[in-house]
Amino acid sequence: MKYIIVGAVAGGASTAARLRRLDEQAKIIIFEKGEYISYANCGLPYYIGDVIKERYKLFVQTAASFNKRFHIDVRVMTEVTGINTANKTVTAKNLVTGEVYEEHYDKLVLSPGAEPLRPPLPGIALEGIFTLRNVTDTDRIKAYVEKKGSGKAVVIGGGFIGLEMAENLHRVGLEVTIIEMGAQILAPVDYPIAAMVQQHIRSKGVKLLLNTAVTGFTSSERGLNVSLKTDEQIEADIVILSIGVRPDTRLAASAGLRTGSARGIHVNEYLQTSDPDIYAVGDAIEFENPIIHQQMVTYLAGPANKQGRICANNLVLGNLQKYGGSINTAIVKVFDMTVGATGVAAKHLDTAGIKHIVSTTRSGSHAGYYPDAQQMTIQITFSPEGRLLGAQVAGYDGADKRLDILASVVKRNGNIYELAEFEHAYAPPYSSAKDPVNMAGFVAENILHKRLNVFYWNELAEIGPNDLLIDVRSKEEYRDGKIRDAVNIPVDEIRGKLDELPKEKNIYIYCEAGLRGYLAQRILQQSGYSHVRNLSGGYNLWKNCDAEQQLIQTKNLQTATI
Numbered sequence: 001m002k003y004i005i006v007g008a009v010a011g012g013a014s015t016a017a018r019l020r021r022l023d024e025q026a027k028i029i030i031f032e033k034g035e036y037i038s039y040a041n042c043g044l045p046y047y048i049g050d051v052i053k054e055r056y057k058l059f060v061q062t063a064a065s066f067n068k069r070f071h072i073d074v075r076v077m078t079e080v081t082g083i084n085t086a087n088k089t090v091t092a093k094n095l096v097t098g099e100v101y102e103e104h105y106d107k108l109v110l111s112p113g114a115e116p117l118r119p120p121l122p123g124i125a126l127e128g129i130f131t132l133r134n135v136t137d138t139d140r141i142k143a144y145v146e147k148k149g150s151g152k153a154v155v156i157g158g159g160f161i162g163l164e165m166a167e168n169l170h171r172v173g174l175e176v177t178i179i180e181m182g183a184q185i186l187a188p189v190d191y192p193i194a195a196m197v198q199q200h201i202r203s204k205g206v207k208l209l210l211n212t213a214v215t216g217f218t219s220s221e222r223g224l225n226v227s228l229k230t231d232e233q234i235e236a237d238i239v240i241l242s243i244g245v246r247p248d249t250r251l252a253a254s255a256g257l258r259t260g261s262a263r264g265i266h267v268n269e270y271l272q273t274s275d276p277d278i279y280a281v282g283d284a285i286e287f288e289n290p291i292i293h294q295q296m297v298t299y300l301a302g303p304a305n306k307q308g309r310i311c312a313n314n315l316v317l318g319n320l321q322k323y324g325g326s327i328n329t330a331i332v333k334v335f336d337m338t339v340g341a342t343g344v345a346a347k348h349l350d351t352a353g354i355k356h357i358v359s360t361t362r363s364g365s366h367a368g369y370y371p372d373a374q375q376m377t378i379q380i381t382f383s384p385e386g387r388l389l390g391a392q393v394a395g396y397d398g399a400d401k402r403l404d405i406l407a408s409v410v411k412r413n414g415n416i417y418e419l420a421e422f423e424h425a426y427a428p429p430y431s432s433a434k435d436p437v438n439m440a441g442f443v444a445e446n447i448l449h450k451r452l453n454v455f456y457w458n459e460l461a462e463i464g465p466n467d468l469l470i471d472v473r474s475k476e477e478y479r480d481g482k483i484r485d486a487v488n489i490p491v492d493e494i495r496g497k498l499d500e501l502p503k504e505k506n507i508y509i510y511c512e513a514g515l516r517g518y519l520a521q522r523i524l525q526q527s528g529y530s531h532v533r534n535l536s537g538g539y540n541l542w543k544n545c546d547a548e549q550q551l552i553q554t555k556n557l558q559t560a561t562i
Contacts, residue, residue: 011282014308049168343390
């Protein structure tokens with residue numbers, strides 16, 4: 001059996017290695033148009049930022065070591081330019097010598113990845129404007145930054161890679177501006193979580209421009225000028241384009257293979273394309289989202305590697321193993337913070353027309369009496385029946401392990417009761433007796449059973465003059481900052497104030513994180529008050545959202561004045 005694999009990074013290399021482990025006698029050829037194979041794509045920004053100091057550590061395998069260990073014919077700097085499905089051949093071009101030749105296959109695997117978007121803006125080809133997708137890009141960026149020594153960097157795009165690049169350029173001494181065309185960074189998360197991270201980014205001295213479109217680039221004596229739709233210009237010594245990628249389907253489309261509504265290579269549950277002898281894996285494929293049941297692509301190394309293993313199993317053993325899709329679990333370090341998401345955010349469930357409930361909780365990373373506990377925020381989405389549909393975590397220590405727990409429940413179609421009952425490893429340095437995941441489950445359960453009625457940060461404007469907004473924090477906390485028009489009745493005093501609270505009014509309650517508000521709500525509900533709601537996520541979440549909204553209003557006012 002002869003296998004040909006096109007593309008040798010995550011999905012392609014994983015497929016090849018698994019094929020060899022399953023079939024020692026097979027002939028396996030990998031074509032890679034770049035110079036390198038099997039490298040740590042996700043580590044590239046950290047090499048630029050000198051977090052990873054040794055370049056060789058980016059390479060899991062080289063072409064020579066891969067060949068030696070797995071006896072696989074690895075042909076780098078060789079681009080596959082065409083597929084003849086009738087004759088089962090590929091046309092390959094050696095990019096060094098220019099030689100063009102054909103190679104026959106029994107089974108073919110496509111892993112071409114994705115290509116970065118470069119919109120046709122004026123000046124986009126100027127020196128100093130880069131995309132980051134591979135090792136060659138990384139070398140160019142690092143050399144350029146070291147040549148400049150210091151200066152100003154503009155990162156266009158507030159996604160995962162854009163934020164990693166912003167942090168690492170800041171780390172090596174550049175003055176960084178992030179420009180994002182949308183209303184928030186990090187499209188996979190909901191606004192409240194993004195607002196927390198945005199506030200953290202601003203606290204580091206990084207300039208963040210939201211709702212801002214770039215219209216072009218010009219060169220100047222000092223470097224580059226980035227032109228904005230507002231007619232402003234920003235000076236830059238280096239520009240990083242991180243505005244997204246798209247599946248590289250050119251080879252598949254030219255061969256007549258089916259592409260889908262998400263613009264990726266269509267594969268079935270066995271990762272088989274519309275041609276039964278051709279399979280595909282990685283960033284270029286599309287599949288059904290297991291939660292909203294719509295076609296999707298995902299640009300993550302984890303799913304690509306798992307697809308490679310499944311693909312190889314099906315190639316050698318027959319179509320026995322189904323790929324269940326990805327729930328897009330992703331995480332990113334943003335300076336001191338960690339933020340991640342899994343499943344489907346509330347805004348995307350809204351777009352898909354799927355009924356859901358949102359709950360936000362804030363808990364300590366470990367026992368409060370043990371030193372250095374830090375707060376983390378968990379926001380979950382779940383169905384009216386309790387199925388967990390998605391989760392987002394923003395915090396510091398331990399945010400990653402909570403996201404992994406939540407992802408495992410989402411992946412197996414679990415529910416919020418599993419979160420409440422989740423049994424975790426507990427000792428004071430690592431968690432609390434009630435882990436943040438448990439707390440998220442407890443609160444969701446209370447919402448489902450109507451023991452807790454919540455309202456959200458963006459619903460404060462709906463509170464009318466005849467309604468009552470109560471801050472149940474301490475008097476000291478209230479003096480340090482409050483929501484406008486709120487009256488302060490600490491939770492421990494609320495039982496003694498019942499005679500002062502009219503039962504016919506709508507009462508809205510908040511505390512710092514939500515727990516004290518819940519306690520106050522339970523007291524009132526069981527004392528004859530039927531119109532009581534508690535602020536989901538508490539004052540801290542509202543404060544971050546409000547600060548971001550104030551910035552937007554200030555910008556709009558300045559624009560109107562101009």
